[in-house]
Amino acid sequence: QKEVEQDPGPLSVPEGAIVSLNCTYSNSAFQYFMWYRQYSRKGPELLMYTYSSGNKEDGRFTAQVDKSSKYISLFIRDSQPSDSATYLCAIGGSSNTGKLIFGQGTTLQVKP
């Protein structure tokens, strides 16, 4: 079993739709949960960063962590064509030293 599982998609939605992206993980010791966005041939950029459980909102983006289920989600409201990218979940251990385990990434396409 992989430490982090993420459906690679692709996921295609119309502009304005609500997008739900998800990952599951296996090790309950993980404490740091991130979502990165990666455009083609570019390095990943951090979107959301959550420590432990709970929700975090930033503009159109909401990250949720359910540690009891080992399940993390990223919601994108009012999706835009510019949101088309690959979204990677990443988890970190008990101390966030930047050593991360990444999911496979979900490719999202938002059609105008």
Added chain:
Amino acid sequence: GAVVSQHPSRVICKSGTSVKIECRSLDFQATTMFWYRQFPKQSLMLMATSNEGSKATYEQGVEKDKFLINHASLTLSTLTVTSAHPEDSSFYICSASVQGEEAFFGQGTRLTVV
């Protein structure tokens, strides 16, 4: 956020030659730098962790003699792919962090070995 610069962004080299990739933290001092590798349509896989002034820690299955990492200063880490072969062709990405803080990623280097 902080800026991490990676150079070159793209490189093509002949099989058997060595290639050096630089990772610089431009506006902060990075105590730790990480090197990842990403194959097409796959996720980032951590190759090694380097702390300034000490030897890098390699992940299982990564050949330390093939992927030489030097972290000589708090703003620069280099990855040298020695005796490159076509199977080493990949997207290499570095990240830099200050201990206990988030990591910032470089823009990546696409290596093609012909």
